[in-house]
Amino acid sequence: MSGLPAAFYDRPVLEVARDLIGCTVEHRGAAGVIVETEAYHQQEPASHAYVGLTPRTRTLFGAPGRAYVYRSYGVHALLNAVCEPEGVGAAVLIRALEPTAGIKEMTARRSALLGREAREYELCSGPGRLTQALGISLEENDTDLRLGPVRIGPRPEDWQDPPVLVGTRVGITRAVDLQWRFCAAQNRHVSRPRPAEGTAGVSRRG
DNA sequence: CATGGGATTGACT
DNA sequence: GTCAATCCCATGC
Numbered sequence: 001m002s003g004l005p006a007a008f009y010d011r012p013v014l015e016v017a018r019d020l021i022g023c024t025v026e027h028r029g030a031a032g033v034i035v036e037t038e039a040y041h042q043q044e045p046a047s048h049a050y051v052g053l054t055p056r057t058r059t060l061f062g063a064p065g066r067a068y069v070y071r072s073y074g075v076h077a078l079l080n081a082v083c084e085p086e087g088v089g090a091a092v093l094i095r096a097l098e099p100t101a102g103i104k105e106m107t108a109r110r111s112a113l114l115g116r117e118a119r120e121y122e123l124c125s126g127p128g129r130l131t132q133a134l135g136i137s138l139e140e141n142d143t144d145l146r147l148g149p150v151r152i153g154p155r156p157e158d159w160q161d162p163p164v165l166v167g168t169r170v171g172i173t174r175a176v177d178l179q180w181r182f183c184a185a186q187n188r189h190v191s192r193p194r195p196a197e198g199t200a201g202v203s204r205r206g
Numbered sequence: 207c208a209t210g211g212g213a214t215t216g217a218c219t
Numbered sequence: 220g221t222c223a224a225t226c227c228c229a230t231g232c
Contacts, residue, residue, distance in 0.1 A: 038213070046213070056228055073214050074225030080213085093213055114216080128214050138227095171213055191214095 003146030003153055009064035013039045013083040013090040018182050020081065020092055021164050022155045027134040027148075030106050032097025032124050033159060034152075035184040036191060038169045040080070042089035045174040049089025059142045060089040067150050069131075069141040076128030077137050081145055081152060095170070095181075097124035098189045099133070100156065106133035126191040162187065163202050167195035 004023065009016055017039035024033055042049035042060075048070070049060045059068045060082060068080040068091050080091035099106055099120065110118035110133050124130035131137070136150055145152045155161070163185040168176060170193065183190045185202075 040213070048213080051229070054229070070213085071225090071227060073212060074227075076214050078213060095213085126214070169213075173212085 003144075003148075003151045004065070005146065006063065006065035009081060009083045009145075010085055011083065013041050013092060014180065016081070016083045017092045017180065018164055020094070020152070021182055021184055022159050022161055024100070024153045024156060025079075025094060025097060025130075025134070026101070026151045026153065027136055027140075028102075030099075030102030030134045032099045032101075032130070032134075032189075033156065034094060034096075035098050035187045035189050036094075036096035037182045038093040038095055039180040039182075040091050040093060041084075044178060046169065046172040046176075046178075047089065047091075049091075053089075057089060060091055062086060062142065065145050067140050067143050067145055069136065069138055071138060072128065077131045078127045079131055079136055079140075079150070093127060094130065095127045096183075096189050096191045097130050097133075098184075098187060099123050105135075109133055109135060121188050123189075125189045129191075165195045165202060 017037045020034050020037050040047035049057050053061050063086045064083050066082045068082050072078045079094045082091050084090040106123045123133045140150050165183045165185050166179050167181045169181045
């Protein structure tokens with residue numbers, strides 16, 4: 001799989017977040033199509049970059065097209081794609097995937113942590129779940145999303161672009177009103193809470 | 207150096 | 220619906 005060029009990420013983070021819906025994430029043979037994202041930017045307080053350049057946020061302020069992986073709640077590794085020009089702290093959080101390859105390996109990894117057989121819709125329906133399923137860890141922080149080991153590539157040939165629902169971001173306490181969450185409509189692999197169809201906005205690409 | 211707060215998940219009531 | 224797990228790091232003394 002060829003990765004998306006750095007220029008794809010060197011754009012306003014809201015555009016990248018919307019356009020990543022339908023793109024493919026791959027790690028060591030396991031892969032899925034992105035069905036949910038959120039945008040974060042240094043100018044709003046929910047972003048880690050809001051506090052400025054620190055050791056933690058160094059990757060966020062670095063070159064676009066790299067992976068920002070950090071630990072959440074002391075437990076989960078969360079995957080982001082760094083966006084906008086170098087020096088601007090902005091990234092897209094990858095929140096859910098529709099599994100497409102390596103499902104056996106993903107099921108094995110998730111089942112080991114759950115202590116029971118994981119169902120298909122439980123594999124990648126959440127930002128912590130998808131990194132577990134793909135085996136992505138903090139070691140992948142600040143690696144190139146074009147070269148790997150974590151790669152993001154274009155839409156699969158057979159992927160039908162669904163409407164993209166726009167809603168508010170999940171699990172934050174500040175800047176809660178910004179509609180910076182993007183979800184593929186009517187997709188089983190979107191995480192909870194799923195945006196209500198009919199109340200959420202709809203975004204077109206382009 | 208001590209403290210506190212998470213871009214979450216899963217188990218439990 | 221509630222709540223603990225568990226760790227990185229920003230902040231303040």
